[in-house]
Amino acid sequence: MNKIAFLFPGQGSQYTGMGKSLCDAHSIARETFEEANDTLGFDLQKLCFEGDSEELAKTENTQPAILTLSVAQFRVYKQELCIEPHYCAGHSLGELSALTCAGAIEFSDAVKIVRQRGRFMQKAVPIGIGAMAAVTGISRREVEEECGLNSDESRVVVIANYNSPEQIVISGHKEAVNLAADNLKAKGAKIIPLKVSAPFHSPLMNPAAEEMREELKKYKFVELKYPVISNVSARPYVSKESIPENLKSQIISPVRWQESMEFLQRCGVEVVVEMGPKTVLKNLAKRNTPDILAYAYDNNEDVSSLTDKLKPRNCDSKDSRLKLIVRCLAIAVCTKNKNWDNDKYVAGVVEPYRRVQELLAELEGNNMEPSLEQLTEALRMLKTVFITKKTDIKEQEERFKQIFDETGLGHLFRDADFQ
Template identity: 55%
Template sequence: MLRKVFLFPGQGSQYVGMGEKLCKRSEIASKTFDEASEILNFDLKKLCFNGELTELTKTENLQPAILTMSVASFRAFTEQFGARADYMAGHSLGEISALTCAGAIAFEDAVKIARLRGKFMQEAVAENVGAMAAIRNIDKESIELTCKQVAGDKDSVSVSNYNSRNQIVVSGYKEDVLKVTEILTNMGAEAKMLQVSAPFHCPLMQPAADKFKTELEKYTFKDVRYKVISNVTARPYEGKESIIENLVKQIVSPVQWIESMLYLRRKTVELGIELGAGSVLKNLMLYNTPSIRVFTYDNDNDIKTLGEIDLTSKYIFL
């Protein structure tokens, strides 16, 4: 059988209009957005389809919006193609989407969890105090060493995302993130400050992690029906007992996306399908593991190509 991974994006994949085409062609996707709107007590379709970008990108709005887009895409895709995943992997927030689609978290609970996760992360560090920067064209050892040199005996700046060999993100207090980028650019690297509302996936998020743990303990989780890769370990979840621990650790730990993709390659995964907004994870997979063919369900041309593939075959193209 053709080994497949379903990929679920996180923050940074959003755009005004996301989900509109999907809901027009899929009744189940449209109902998923309606269900989320009822849970959130505001019109999620209006916000995603034609709302203000500044309102959409507020973390407590964006996280449930991204999750809903992914779950709606998963439901529409599986209804259209009938394909099942061998693995699921979600980037940051996308890990909650993956766990939801794998049956471990009820959708109603996932929407509430995502909204509170965003709220807790936003509250953890005051606005304009934290920052994140994407670093390119320099080895990860140099980035890690520079972060340690700038931080000293504090946790003021560290690597937050190992996205690809040529894109590593650092996160922390703004002044220390700027110091790191200055040092690295003088060494020949390229650095870009990210438009984010808080410094995610670093020790500064510990207050958010503590609140999130307390919140997660209120919910009931089930065992996953598919193998879901943890951002923290880059390995599949072993059972529902590890869900709270992994999701809490994820908030203060770097996203191990490179190792996650390499793990999938070692497991002979041949096809990746991104389910959610945009094509961020498609592009990262093309860079990290070019031997794995990858498509996004948010692109009409990719959907057409997927329709030409026997997703139950041992070969990608017949």
């Protein structure tokens, strides 16, 4: 089995239309965006699918948008392939996506945290005061020296991202960034000014870091299911207790991405999968660790290649089987009724529902795994409920697809009339 790591991108990867095809194809992705909408109190999904690009680019919108798509892709991957990652790593904002997918932060909490993180970072420095620029074609030592020469008590420029051997990003006061950039350009470097709303990962973000520290006191964190690499140390988190301090510190510290990727390689990782919009981290992986196979879940060709590479197995387990029965019962209840014949309703809805409800109670009470016959009974109950309630065929098909998407058990019923 290949060792796999998931990579989660940061700001700059967003684009209008992101996530739409994923949500069209997978109910669990739609539900992820709907949960984000409910949590934030506005239509994030609409903003991602068809919103104005400038509105989407606002950091308080960009951060929850990218996190939501990253989590949606992760959930789809888990259903489709059922192969757990050995490590997770995220670039800046992506570190919160990684922690969320590793189970350390509840998704609804994470969406609120990054929304606030974006607000804190934007208001920390007035627009026009700070700047960032990507630097290529020159050594790390020379960039570090130039940052030091152009920083003093009144202005500062620092390295914000160690992205790869070829690319470093500098950040700080606009005047200092421009001076450093001009001097580096004179030495042969290529400079690309970045269209950002604030000088991220620099000392100018200190007010945001302090507000983040206070904000994180409102939330509960749990132990990680998978090791997550910290931007600050380029090493895995030690425990859940280190989460608040790391997330506060990374706002003002450089992202040590090159070191993070080299660490994953030393740990034997052979495959990395980018979860989020575009392919920025996939491309950086090719520069940092060319021996590692890199895929992006936002690219359909990559998803197909990844599926072939990992040879997906089914997701059959006791938990997934119990979940199928639970979902059948839940959908039976919430499906709209169009049949007002009481006798037929009792025979076609109430009685079969009660039998499956009693079956679930017995299975859970005795800690038993449902058999294939018992799963079939739950699905046939739901089919009977649909027929009795006069549910249209398209909705029936969508509901059964939803159940099989969520549980990964569709392979058990390929020859049945449920899908």
